Amino acid sequence: MSTLPSAQTLAPAASSTRGQLNGILFVALFAAAVMRIASVPAISGLGISPLIVGIVAGAIYGNALRHGMPESWAAGVNFSARKLLRIAVAFFGLRVSLQEIAQVGVPGFTVSVLVVVSTLVIGTWAGMKLMKLDRDTALLTAAGSAICGAAAVLAFESTLQSKPHKSAMAVGSVVLFGTLSMFLYPLMLNAGWLHLDTLGAGLFFGGTIHEVAQVVGAASNVSPEATHIATIVKMTRVMLLVPVLLVIGFWINRSRNASAESAAQGKGKIAVPWFALGFLALVVVNSLHVLPDAATSTINTLDTFALTMAMTALGMETRIAQIRQAGPRALATGAILYAWLVGGGLAITIGVERFFG
Structure with missing residues (x-):
C-alpha cells in the first residue's frame, strides 16, 4: 500500500524549486541590464553584441560578488547556462532562410564551407598539438x-558538455x-591592399569575420551591396552549424565508446544534439514564411534575450583562476586562426571568385 509523501518530504523539494526559479529570475534581470548596457552607442557602435557583454558582466559578478548570492539559486543559473541555451540556439534558426543562402549561390556557399572546415581543422590541430x-x-x-562567434561557442559547449x-x-x-x-578589413580594402570587387569584399567579410554584428559593422564601411552579400554569406556559415554539430557529436560519441570499450563497458548510442535539429527545422519554417514577419521579429528578440541569459549564466560560472591556466595558449590559438582567416580566407575568396567568375 502506497503512502502520500509527508509535508517534511515535500518542503525541501518546494524550496529547491523556488530557489531554482529565483536563480532564473535573477539571471533574467541581470541579462536585461546587460542588454541595456549593450545598447549604449559606444558599445553597440563597436559591433559588440549583448552576448559578449553578458559573459563579461557575468564573469565579473561570478568572481567578485557571487558569494552574496544564495546557494539555492545556483540551480537556476545552471539551468540558464545549459537547458535554456539549447532552446535559444534552436530558435536561432529563424534568422536564416534558404532563399537568402540561394542569393549568393554556389560561390558564397563554397567560401563558407571551405572556411568553416579548414578553420575547424587548423584550430583543433594547432590548439591540441602546438x-x-x-x-x-x-x-x-x-x-x-x-x-x-559566441553563438557557436554556446552550441559547442552544450554538445561537448565542457566547463564554463x-x-x-x-x-x-x-x-x-x-x-x-x-577596423582592419575596411582599412585594408580602402587602402588598396585587398584587390576585391563588391562581390569579393562581401564574400571575404562574410566568410571570415567572427560575429554577425561584426560582419555588418565592417561591411557597412564599404557599401550597402557588400553589406548585403556579407550578411548572407555569414548566415550561410551559421547554417553550417547543424552539420558540424552532428559530425562533432558523432566523433565525441565514438571517442566515448572507445573509452567505454577499453573499460569493458560496451557501446552507447550516438549522441545527436536535438537543438541542432531544431535549428534546422526552424530554418525551414522561416524559409516557408509560415510565421508573420512581426511574430518572427518578436521571437528573434526574445531569442537574443535568452542567449544573453545563457551567456551571462556561463560568465557567472566562470572562474578567472581556471582561465589563467590556459589563457595565453588559447589566445595564441585564436591568433593562429585569425592569421588563417585573413590570409587563407582571402586566398579562398579570390580562388572561388575566379573559378566561378
Missing part, C-alpha cells in the same frame, strides 16, 4: 572563429579578433 590545449578548449576556440571557463576563453578570442576585423 598549444597543448585540451580537446574541448581547442574545439570551442576553433568553432567561435569558424562559424558564428573554457567557453569564456573561446569567447575572449572572438571579442578580440572579431573587433579587430571591424
Whole structure:
C-alpha cells in the first residue's frame, strides 16, 4: 500500500524549486541590464553584441560578488547556462532562410564551407598539438572563429558538455579578433591592399569575420551591396552549424565508446544534439514564411534575450583562476586562426571568385 509523501518530504523539494526559479529570475534581470548596457552607442557602435557583454558582466559578478548570492539559486543559473541555451540556439534558426543562402549561390556557399572546415581543422590541430590545449578548449576556440562567434561557442559547449571557463576563453578570442576585423578589413580594402570587387569584399567579410554584428559593422564601411552579400554569406556559415554539430557529436560519441570499450563497458548510442535539429527545422519554417514577419521579429528578440541569459549564466560560472591556466595558449590559438582567416580566407575568396567568375 502506497503512502502520500509527508509535508517534511515535500518542503525541501518546494524550496529547491523556488530557489531554482529565483536563480532564473535573477539571471533574467541581470541579462536585461546587460542588454541595456549593450545598447549604449559606444558599445553597440563597436559591433559588440549583448552576448559578449553578458559573459563579461557575468564573469565579473561570478568572481567578485557571487558569494552574496544564495546557494539555492545556483540551480537556476545552471539551468540558464545549459537547458535554456539549447532552446535559444534552436530558435536561432529563424534568422536564416534558404532563399537568402540561394542569393549568393554556389560561390558564397563554397567560401563558407571551405572556411568553416579548414578553420575547424587548423584550430583543433594547432590548439591540441602546438598549444597543448585540451580537446574541448581547442574545439570551442576553433568553432567561435569558424562559424558564428559566441553563438557557436554556446552550441559547442552544450554538445561537448565542457566547463564554463573554457567557453569564456573561446569567447575572449572572438571579442578580440572579431573587433579587430571591424577596423582592419575596411582599412585594408580602402587602402588598396585587398584587390576585391563588391562581390569579393562581401564574400571575404562574410566568410571570415567572427560575429554577425561584426560582419555588418565592417561591411557597412564599404557599401550597402557588400553589406548585403556579407550578411548572407555569414548566415550561410551559421547554417553550417547543424552539420558540424552532428559530425562533432558523432566523433565525441565514438571517442566515448572507445573509452567505454577499453573499460569493458560496451557501446552507447550516438549522441545527436536535438537543438541542432531544431535549428534546422526552424530554418525551414522561416524559409516557408509560415510565421508573420512581426511574430518572427518578436521571437528573434526574445531569442537574443535568452542567449544573453545563457551567456551571462556561463560568465557567472566562470572562474578567472581556471582561465589563467590556459589563457595565453588559447589566445595564441585564436591568433593562429585569425592569421588563417585573413590570409587563407582571402586566398579562398579570390580562388572561388575566379573559378566561378
